[in-house]
Amino acid sequence: MMNTKLYMTGGSLLLLLSLAGCADMTPQEKCTAGGAVLGGVAGSLLTHQSGVGTVGGAAVGGVVGHEVGKGGDCP
Numbered sequence: 001m002m003n004t005k006l007y008m009t010g011g012s013l014l015l016l017l018s019l020a021g022c023a024d025m026t027p028q029e030k031c032t033a034g035g036a037v038l039g040g041v042a043g044s045l046l047t048h049q050s051g052v053g054t055v056g057g058a059a060v061g062g063v064v065g066h067e068v069g070k071g072g073d074c075p
Contacts, residue, residue: 028069035065 022030039061040054047053068074 027072027074028066031069031074032062032066034074035068036062039064 022033025033036058040058042061043057044050044054046057065074
């Protein structure tokens with residue numbers, strides 16, 4: 001029970017700090033990060049939670065997001 005509370009507190013703090021780091025990103029950087037996240041999730045789902053699939057999907061998604069961000073199509 002104690003470990004669960006510790007992990008939840010640590011995870012919440014890590015999430016808060018990581019979101020605070022995105023405040024001064026350019027729109028293209030936000031597109032790149034968003035593409036990497038979506039690609040990682042898609043790669044994980046398509047490869048049944050394979051680590052290689054997740055990393056590969058994140059890499060491909062990041063490249064696609066970066067290119068989409070160049071055209072200014074990202075909020």
